[in-house]
Amino acid sequence: MVAGLIAAAGxxxxxxxxxxxxLVGLAGKPLVGRAAAAIAPACDLLVVAVPADADPAPFxxxxxxxxxVARVCAGGAARSLSVKAALREAEGADRxxxxxxxxxxxxxxxxxxxxxxxxxxxxxxxxxxxxxxxKESRDGRFVDRTLxxxxxxxxxTPQAFRRSALERALARPDRELAAATDxxxxxxxxxxxxxxxxxxxxxxxxxxxxxxELAEALLACRTRxxxxxxxx
Ligand SMILES: Nc1ccn([C@@H]2O[C@H](COP(=O)(O)OP(=O)(O)OP(=O)(O)O)[C@@H](O)[C@H]2O)c(=O)n1
Ligand SMILES: C[C@](O)(CO)[C@H](O)COP(=O)(O)O
Numbered sequence: 566m567v568a569g570l571i572a573a574a575g576x577x578x579x580x581x582x583x584x585x586x587x588l589v590g591l592a593g594k595p596l597v598g599r600a601a602a603a604i605a606p607a608c609d610l611l612v613v614a615v616p617a618d619a620d621p622a623p624f625x626x627x628x629x630x631x632x633x634v635a636r637v638c639a640g641g642a643a644r645s646l647s648v649k650a651a652l653r654e655a656e657g658a659d660r661x662x663x664x665x666x667x668x669x670x671x672x673x674x675x676x677x678x679x680x681x682x683x684x685x686x687x688x689x690x691x692x693x694x695x696x697x698x699x700k701e702s703r704d705g706r707f708v709d710r711t712l713x714x715x716x717x718x719x720x721x722t723p724q725a726f727r728r729s730a731l732e733r734a735l736a737r738p739d740r741e742l743a744a745a746t747d748x749x750x751x752x753x754x755x756x757x758x759x760x761x762x763x764x765x766x767x768x769x770x771x772x773x774x775x776x777x778e779l780a781e782a783l784l785a786c787r788t789r790x791x792x793x794x795x796x797x
Pocket of ligand 2: 720
């Protein structure tokens with residue numbers, strides 16, 4: 566059985582605005598509804614973690630608006646703590662898909678590819694090879710060194726896990742969980758095998774206002790031309 570966990574408990578400080586980011590509309594539909602609808606076909610059960618101090622009603626409405634049936638739970642103070650809270654509600658599932666509410670463009674095919682890759686790994690994560698040159702700077706002013714781009718991948722969600730690997734990864738002290746930027750990095754630290762699954766830059770994360778502008782443009786292009794997610 567597959568459970569999909571949507572991390573939707575962030576504030577969206579970098580995006581700005583009065584509402585939690587997960588409720589922000591993209592071409593008229595809320596981000597959390599779009600993200601959940603994208604992974605739903607590959608999942609038997611969905612759990613959505615929402616801000617602990619927020620009224621869950623607007624989140625339930627946002628999911629219903631996109632035709633999604635899901636459990637809603639209180640998230641934590643950091644993303645991995647939210648994922649841990651959602652995992653508690655996903656009893657019976659042996660494979661888990663973690664997905665950001667902030668990524669509205671995932672596809673069921675990408676989720677399925679991550680699940681299939683679990684046959685040879687403890688976790689399988691959507692990723693794209695880097696196309697920019699990447700430099701390291703300790704002071705944010707001068708460059709210390711240039712990294713070897715040929716070995717670098719930009720990682721996204723969905724991220725699929727064997728339940729046992731994710732449970733072990735999340736059994737750490739809260740301060741360690743709070744410092745993690747994704748759950749796969751915790752599996753790596755446990756010595757788990759993490760498989761990269763080829764994705765596309767179109768599976769973008771809405772983080773800053775420019776991302777929302779780009780996402781609106783992508784959807785407008787799809788509506789105007791009638792083409793699907795592979796073309797624009
Ligand atoms: N305590 C938290 C923090 C983040 N997230 C979720 O993790 C995903 C990726 O995080 P990010 O894009 O950083 O969202 P925010 O934390 O909301 O953004 P910001 O850092 O700008 O406030 C989002 O879907 C967000 O809702 C979460 O579930 N619980
Ligand atoms: C999990 C993630 O989307 C992979 O790219 C990313 O690390 C989330 O980072 P954020 O700072 O919580 O947006």
